Amino acid sequence: MERLALLGGLYSNYRALAVALDGASRRGVDGIYCLGDLGAFGPYPDRVFPMLQRAGVQTIQGNYDNSLALGLPDCQCGYTDPRDNYFARLSYDYTFRNTSEENKAWLGTLPATLRLEIGGVRLLLAHGSPRKMNEFLWESTSPDPFLNYLLDEAQADVLCVTHTGIKWHRALAGNRHVVNVGVLGRPENDGTTRVWYTLLTFSGSSVAVEFMPVFYDHLALSDDMQAERLPPEFIETIITGWWTTCLEILPHKERARGRF
Amino acid sequence: MKHPRIEMAHLDNLWFQVTGTLCNLACTHCFNSSGPDVKTFGHLSIEQVRHELEEGARRGVREVFFTGGEPFLHTAIAEMLEASLEFAATTVLTNGTLINDRMSDRLAEIEHRSRYSLEIRVSLDSFDERTNDAIRGVGVFKRVMATLARLSRRGLLPLVTVVRTWSDAEEQEILPGFTRILREAGYQHPRIKILPALPLGRELVRLPGAHDEPWVTEEMMHDFDADLLMCSNSRIVTDRGVWVCPLLVEKPDARLGDHLADAASGYELAHRACYSCYQYGTFCSNISAGIEGTGTLATHAEHGEA
Ligand code: SF4
Ligand SMILES: [Fe+2]
Numbered sequence: 083m084e085r086l087a088l089l090g091g092l093y094s095n096y097r098a099l100a101v102a103l104d105g106a107s108r109r110g111v112d113g114i115y116c117l118g119d120l121g122a123f124g125p126y127p128d129r130v131f132p133m134l135q136r137a138g139v140q141t142i143q144g145n146y147d148n149s150l151a152l153g154l155p156d157c158q159c160g161y162t163d164p165r166d167n168y169f170a171r172l173s174y175d176y177t178f179r180n181t182s183e184e185n186k187a188w189l190g191t192l193p194a195t196l197r198l199e200i201g202g203v204r205l206l207l208a209h210g211s212p213r214k215m216n217e218f219l220w221e222s223t224s225p226d227p228f229l230n231y232l233l234d235e236a237q238a239d240v241l242c243v244t245h246t247g248i249k250w251h252r253a254l255a256g257n258r259h260v261v262n263v264g265v266l267g268r269p270e271n272d273g274t275t276r277v278w279y280t281l282l283t284f285s286g287s288s289v290a291v292e293f294m295p296v297f298y299d300h301l302a303l304s305d306d307m308q309a310e311r312l313p314p315e316f317i318e319t320i321i322t323g324w325w326t327t328c329l330e331i332l333p334h335k336e337r338a339r340g341r342f
Numbered sequence: 343m344k345h346p347r348i349e350m351a352h353l354d355n356l357w358f359q360v361t362g363t364l365c366n367l368a369c370t371h372c373f374n375s376s377g378p379d380v381k382t383f384g385h386l387s388i389e390q391v392r393h394e395l396e397e398g399a400r401r402g403v404r405e406v407f408f409t410g411g412e413p414f415l416h417t418a419i420a421e422m423l424e425a426s427l428e429f430a431a432t433t434v435l436t437n438g439t440l441i442n443d444r445m446s447d448r449l450a451e452i453e454h455r456s457r458y459s460l461e462i463r464v465s466l467d468s469f470d471e472r473t474n475d476a477i478r479g480v481g482v483f484k485r486v487m488a489t490l491a492r493l494s495r496r497g498l499l500p501l502v503t504v505v506r507t508w509s510d511a512e513e514q515e516i517l518p519g520f521t522r523i524l525r526e527a528g529y530q531h532p533r534i535k536i537l538p539a540l541p542l543g544r545e546l547v548r549l550p551g552a553h554d555e556p557w558v559t560e561e562m563m564h565d566f567d568a569d570l571l572m573c574s575n576s577r578i579v580t581d582r583g584v585w586v587c588p589l590l591v592e593k594p595d596a597r598l599g600d601h602l603a604d605a606a607s608g609y610e611l612a613h614r615a616c617y618s619c620y621q622y623g624t625f626c627s628n629i630s631a632g633i634e635g636t637g638t639l640a641t642h643a644e645h646g647e648a
Contacts (some may be wrong), residue, residue, distance in 0.1 A: 222457070
């Protein structure tokens with residue numbers, strides 16, 4: 083049996099990361115992986131870097147990391163709504179200013195995808211999708227035939243992604259799985275303040291997927307964000323668990339579950 | 343002139359021109375000149391739709407779109423949407439005038455039972471009744487607002503799409519204006535998407551200068567992500583065969599085959615409409631408000647000093 087912890091977007095939420103790393107190590111996992119987007123949204127972007135490095139977390143590049151590493155003018159988040167873009171730019175500017183050159187350079191060394199083989203099961207880790215770093219894989223717009231196509235193309239049995247901010251798992255015929263591991267950066271628009279990471283347990287050819295809630299000091303994070311003068315709209319999300327921005331990217335089902 | 347050729351990367355989006363060019367309205371900007379007597383294209387049968395859905399599923403389709411004309415003129419539209427949602431996320435593009443209480447109930451039930459999203463895209467042109475009806479026809483505004491209220495009462499969140507027909511000076515009032523009237527109608531958190539006007543169909547007559555749009559050249563394709571063009575990831579099924587994309591259904595050279603199975607060949611961007619795609623990207627997809635493409639470009643330009 084082998085068990086892995088998969089962390090999605092961190093969005094600089096170093097407080098949730100600390101709790102998740104602690105939880106994963108207490109569960110005795112065999113490896114911890116981060117699927118990218120270290121920065122965005124939250125405060126003090128440099129703080130998550132040493133935490134990942136100390137815990138030996140293998141990290142792949144998200145669109146945010148790619149932008150920071152290359153010094154691009156925006157986060158390639160894939161928003162098109164003017165209001166979403168306005169907020170995306172605020173947080174990108176903040177993160178860009180507050181990420182050290184050394185950390186930006188480190189982001190540039192990260193791979194875009196990672197392949198693992200565990201007991202004959204082929205696992206692929208990607209940020210958005212295997213074919214595009216900033217493609218959104220939402221549960222309600224990722225039908226089975228499409229996911230099977232992605233797995234075929236990627237020659238993988240299990241595909242894990244993040245980027246959307248909302249977790250889900252689809253078991254497909256032939257012991258295949260696609261998992262969106264969720265994010266540690268902010269709650270998933272369900273009216274609670276918890277955030278999530280994912281445990282994958284491999285035994286023989288079977289794979290078990292478990293979503294792990296993370297309860298952290300979200301009020302302290304909100305104080306940090308206030309101190310850093312991050313937008314009140316972002317802080318509201320941390321405190322209430324409802325998204326107030328980036329809503330226009332949500333498909334119908336996911337949007338209908340939220341408050342706004 | 344040599345036009346760049348776009349190969350099909352993957353069938354992400356499968357479109358059905360389900361009622362051909364038949365529509366109960368005849369909007370002044372309609373890009374395929376649909377209308378009550380326009381019989382360029384006709385109805386698809388549910389069998390045709392099922393057959394191509396299965397082919398699409400074999401090819402790993404992600405999203406299915408039903409358009410026309412006006413899809414709700416088809417008596418089997420609800421059945422088709424239901425069939426489609428077994429395979430993929432599904433969108434129907436409608437003028438919103440034919441969705442009564444019974445149809446709304448049916449749509450809510452279909453949406454509720456499905457694992458995948460059903461998107462109902464309803465067109466409006468202005469938040470001002472008179473301006474809207476000058477484009478879409480007398481009485482249309484009130485009927486559409488009633489439909490939007492009906493759908494949102496049932497927990498459906500229609501995506502209101504607006505073709506950009508205003509001047510730059512009016513730009514700032516548009517989104518707030520729509521939000522206000524939709525809220526007044528009882529649609530609390532309206533989803534709004536703005537689409538660019540296209541140099542095609544009736545719009546060619548309406549837009550000054552639309553005939554002078556440039557073409558896409560091979561040079562322009564350097565460093566350009568071809569995935570942004572529908573021809574790399576979409577096909578549209580009509581009663582007269584399968585065409586490269588929803589925009590070019592009237593162009594004879596854009597017909598690629600009789601069935602989806604034989605319409606995967608590449609296509610040369612030989613039309614001025616291709617230039618709009620090049621400018622705006624996949625604006626036919628469902629994501630977001632804002633004119634796709636330009637939002638990001640503006641961000642690039644203003645961000646220079648970061
Ligand atoms: S109109 Fe757009 S999608 Fe259609 S062939 Fe031209 S570039 Fe491709
Ligand atoms: Fe991302």
